[in-house]
Amino acid sequence: xxxxxxxxxxxxxxxxxxxxxxxxxxxxxxxxxxxxxxxxxxxxxxxxxxxxxxxxxxxxxxxxxxxxxxxxxxxxxxxxxxxxxxxxxxxxxxxxxxxxxxxxxxxxxxxxxxxxxxxxxxxxxxxxxxxxxxxxxxxxxxxxxxxxxxxxxxxxxxxxxxxxxxxxxxxxxxxxxxxxxxxxxxxxxxxxxxxxxxxxxxxxxxxxxxxxxxxxxxxxxxxxxxxxxxxxxxxxxxxxxxxxxxxxxxxxxxxxxxxxxxxxxxxxxxxxxxxxxxxxxxxxxxxxxxxxxxxxxxxxxxxxxxxxxxxxxxxxxxxxxxxxxxxxxxxxxxxxxxxxxxxxxxxxxxxxxxxxxxxxxxxxxxxxxxxxxxxxxxxxxx
Numbered sequence: 001x002x003x004x005x006x007x008x009x010x011x012x013x014x015x016x017x018x019x020x021x022x023x024x025x026x027x028x029x030x031x032x033x034x035x036x037x038x039x040x041x042x043x044x045x046x047x048x049x050x051x052x053x054x055x056x057x058x059x060x061x062x063x064x065x066x067x068x069x070x071x072x073x074x075x076x077x078x079x080x081x082x083x084x085x086x087x088x089x090x091x092x093x094x095x096x097x098x099x100x101x102x103x104x105x106x107x108x109x110x111x112x113x114x115x116x117x118x119x120x121x122x123x124x125x126x127x128x129x130x131x132x133x134x135x136x137x138x139x140x141x142x143x144x145x146x147x148x149x150x151x152x153x154x155x156x157x158x159x160x161x162x163x164x165x166x167x168x169x170x171x172x173x174x175x176x177x178x179x180x181x182x183x184x185x186x187x188x189x190x191x192x193x194x195x196x197x198x199x200x201x202x203x204x205x206x207x208x209x210x211x212x213x214x215x216x217x218x219x220x221x222x223x224x225x226x227x228x229x230x231x232x233x234x235x236x237x238x239x240x241x242x243x244x245x246x247x248x249x250x251x252x253x254x255x256x257x258x259x260x261x262x263x264x265x266x267x268x269x270x271x272x273x274x275x276x277x278x279x280x281x282x283x284x285x286x287x288x289x290x291x292x293x294x295x296x297x298x299x300x301x302x303x304x305x306x307x308x309x310x311x312x313x314x315x316x317x318x319x320x321x322x323x324x325x326x327x328x329x330x331x332x333x334x335x336x337x338x339x340x341x342x343x344x345x346x347x348x349x350x351x352x353x354x355x356x357x358x359x360x361x362x363x364x365x366x367x368x369x370x371x372x373x374x375x376x377x378x379x380x381x382x
Contacts, residue, residue, distance in 0.1 A: 003035040004379065005093065007084055007113075008102040012060065013051060014265035015043035017183070017294045018103055021129060021163075024184035025100075025375070026058050028368040032376035034098075039063055039087050045264060061087055079106025085116055095121030098379050100161065102127040105149045114156045123382045125179075126157040128167050131290035159382045164312040166289040179378040182313065183294035184368040190301045193273050195355050197348040202340070203232040203275045203304070205268075205295045210281045210309075210331040212244045217336035219249045225344050232258045232275065234268070272302045276351065277343050281309045281331040288312070297366035300324070303355035307339050318365050324357035 006026060010018040019040075026036045036058045042048060051060055063080050066072045075083070088099070099122055104110065117124050128150065137143035151174070154160065159177045162168050168178045204214055218231055233241065236259050242250055260271065272278075278299045282288045292312035296319075300306065306319060309328040321327040328339040346354065364370065 001033070001035045002379075003037060003091070003093070003097045004029045004100060005088060005091070005097065006036065006038045006040075006100045006102070007104060008038065008040045008100075009063075009104050010040060010102070011043040012038065012040040013043055013046065013055070015045070018129065019043065020265075020294055020298070021183050022102060023055075024186060024368045025181065027186060028181075028184065028372050028375045029379070030058060031369065031372045032379060034379060035059075037061060037087075037091065039084055077108070079104055079109030081106070081109040081112050084109065085112060088116065088120075088122075093120055093122050097122045098382065099124045100127060101125070101157070102129070105146065107149060107153055110149070110153050110156070123158045124156075125159045125161050125378070125382060126154045127161040128154070128171070129163040129292075131167050131170060131286060133286040135285075136287055159378070161378070163292045164290050165316070166286075166312070170290075177382070179374070180313075181371055181374070182292055182318065182366060183297055184371060185297050185301050185362060185366050187301055187363045187367045190269070192301070192303045192355075192359050195276060195303055195352060197276070197351055199228055199230050200276045200344055200351070201230045201232065201274060202277045202279055202307075202343075203234065203271065203299075204279050205234045205299070206280070206293075207233075207235050207240075210283055210336075213331055213333050214279055214281050214336055215241075215244050215253075216249075216333045217340055219245065219253060220333065220337050221340065221344070225341070226253070226256055228344060230256055230258060232260060232271065234260045234271075235262055236260070269298070269302070272299050272304055275299065275302070275304045276355070277307050277326075278304045279307045279336070279340070280311060281328050281336050282311050283331050284310065297362050300358040300362040300366070303359045305343070305351070305354045305358050307343055309335075319361065320357075324354060324361045326354075 006022060008022050010016055012019045013023055014020060026038060030036050038058060039061045040063060042062045063083055066075060134143050155174055155176060159179060160171045162178050162180050168180055171178050238259060280293060288311050292314060296306050296314055306325040308325060309331050315327055319325040326339050326342050329335045
């Protein structure tokens with residue numbers, strides 16, 4: 001059986017969005033008829049024996065930092081090159097195998113990988129799931145380094161695996177073959193519980209979005225509308241929340257806002273099961289156009305209805321306004337309020353239809369099994 005080696009830097013499993021993306025992509029690769037070996041950092045919340053058991057037959061190989069400080073600094077400087085290339089050599093990689101690379105932005109490692117590829121004859125695909133702009137980096141040096149890696153070094157790969165049409169165009173304009181896959185889910189692992197509609201429960205799952213505008217939009221609701229909702233905020237402290245609202249706004253909303261600190265993945269999914277709506281509003285910029293939040297399909301499989309602005313591809317190609325979701329026109333307070341008002345105004349019967357459709361869309365558009373033919377095509381043709 002031919003093999004796919006996934007080389008990734010992430011907290012695997014379930015430690016971050018990238019880990020979830022890689023895990024479900026790996027399942028699709030497995031179904032396409034390939035053996036899968038993932039070399040990754042390990043999420044310390046999970047015992048490694050548990051990780052091994054839960055991922056069978058996918059093989060997970062931990063990339064372990066040295067306890068010796070000098071050696072560890074060398075590992076960092078080289079992108080753990082010795083460990084990662086050593087794994088490929090240990091497994092006797094051949095021209096029939098493929099290497100997928102995610103979030104490894106060490107020029108030293110990448111150049112060594114491409115050099116080894118020319119010797120051994122395998123094919124390499126670099127995954128691009130985000131494309132940040134200058135304002136997203138803390139220093140101009142970090143921005144220039146990322147532009148160099150993504151815009152120059154990655155061009156030595158045989159193909160690019162992208163998450164959005166925007167990233168596709170970025171690399172196609174540079175002469176690269178691209179393959180596009182959204183965040184996937186395993187619908188058979190997630191079961192929807194009956195939704196209650198006595199109060200509509202909204203979740204804002206990330207503080208990275210246009211959070212203040214979303215909060216202000218809820219503040220602007222009528223009193224009777226506020227009485228009919230719960231608003232759940234993830235990764236948010238009371239102190240931070242108070243920084244976004246005036247004292248009177250905070251007092252007005254304090255009875256319906258529920259704060260959730262950082263949550264384990266299983267706890268987050270349990271929270272999704274209770275929610276009616278997920279609100280994701282972002283300003284229009286390169287980072288937004290290029291991204292595709294995995295939280296959207298993760299919520300939809302539990303019947304959570306997205307209330308979303310235009311982010312990446314999902315409003316263009318996957319969701320349908322008025323069927324499985326409610327679209328926000330931009331990220332202004334007024335437009336977010338209008339979309340939230342639409343959600344609150346739904347009668348219970350209409351809401352349940354939206355919720356069922358959200359689950360259906362997740363099964364039909366985001367389940368990894370749907371993408372197996374395209375994954376197989378990519379691995380065969382690259």
